[in-house]
Amino acid sequence: MSLNDQHADVLRYTAFATDPKGGNPAGIVLDASGLDDAAMLAIAADLGYSESAFLTPGPAGLGPEGRAFTVRYFSPRAEVPFCGHATVATAVALAERGGPGDFVFATPAGTVPVTVAEDDGVLRATLTSVEPRVEQAAAADVTEALAALGWSADELDPDLPPRIAFAGARHLVLAAATRERLADLAYDFDRLKALMLRLDLTTVQLVWRDPDTEYVFHVRDPFPVGGVVEDPATGAAAAAFGAYARELGLVPAAAELTLYQGADMGRPGVLTVGLREGDARVRVSGAAVRIPS
Structure with a gap:
């Protein structure tokens, strides 16, 4: 375990695949409330994935408690406004812990609703983009x-x-x-x-x-x-x-x-x-x- 991992519970998921050897890996920190920007960037750089997601509780009124989150995304070099694969990976990680259904993510790009459903034992997440x-x-x-x-x-x-x-x-x-x-x-x-x-x-x-x-x-x-x-x-x-x-x-x-x-x-x-x-x-x-x- 690296030094950065010791400061946060870092999960590793891959999105858009059912095989861990496929898709796009993402780091996920479900509770980033104790991390500043430098710490989040350091974790993302240590992981080396294209992006990692960092969650804190969502603002009041965003959605049901425990299913609404503020999410920030970091590449190994910088923060990015939105990341789809880390969003999908995060939603599935949350659904494994709290059950399928609807989540709401407040991202730097805007509010992104995500729904997770189970199909033949496989969890699939669907995100709805901001206005394109x-x-x-x-x-x-x-x-x-x-x-x-x-x-x-x-x-x-x-x-x-x-x-x-x-x-x-x-x-x-x-x-x-x-x-x-x-x-x-x-x-x-x-x-x-x-x-x-x-x-x-x-x-x-x-x-x-x-x-x-x-x-x-x-x-x-x-x-x-x-x-x-x-x-x-x-x-x-x-x-x-x-x-x-x-x-x-x-x-x-x-x-x-x-x-x-x-x-x-x-x-x-x-x-x-x-x-x-x-x-x-x-x-x-x-x-x-x-x-x-």
Whole structure:
């Protein structure tokens, strides 16, 4: 046990998978009331996961006692406004202790309701994003991102144009024309990080659309601003991508998308993105399991 772990009860879960060897690991501290910012950052850095979640009781009136929490998220380098996989992992950890049902998280990005249900012995959490938005990506910024990635413009899918999408955190969406292009990821860490810091991006959401179905996508997320080369399964980016897909008319107003992520890293995960007609918010669902000590 590390020095940092001795100051808090740190749980380790992986989200968007039912196998501890898949999905995206997250650290969880269910009672962070005794930790300051430096201590939370130190724990996140010690764990080395893309994000860790730190909980304190939620503000009065947010929700039922014991099921409403203030949640902060730290990468190994800095605090981030929202993290989907750590939210899913945390909700499942809470449900294992207090039973499935509804939770409410007050996050730096806004209020995020989460519902946990059991299906054939597997707990699945569904988060509801804050209000999303999608904006144009400047041509010069796209050019710089491609240069940092080592991609050429003709390797992009013309039917999925670059955009910046937000559903709690900002992500640049770039669509590869082929699965092979998506699989071959070797980028200039410092160059991409500098661009992302300038644009206030959390990840770059790289996607490839399965030509056999309009509802299946394969995705990857470089995360140099968090000190991590690649995020294995990115719930915040999945929510942002759901808003992107709806905004561009790639799918109907009411749809369920399946995003496969992590296979290229050896940590396969599955994210389900739900869109509802008349409700701009995006729902992201997935399983989570504890990582054995």
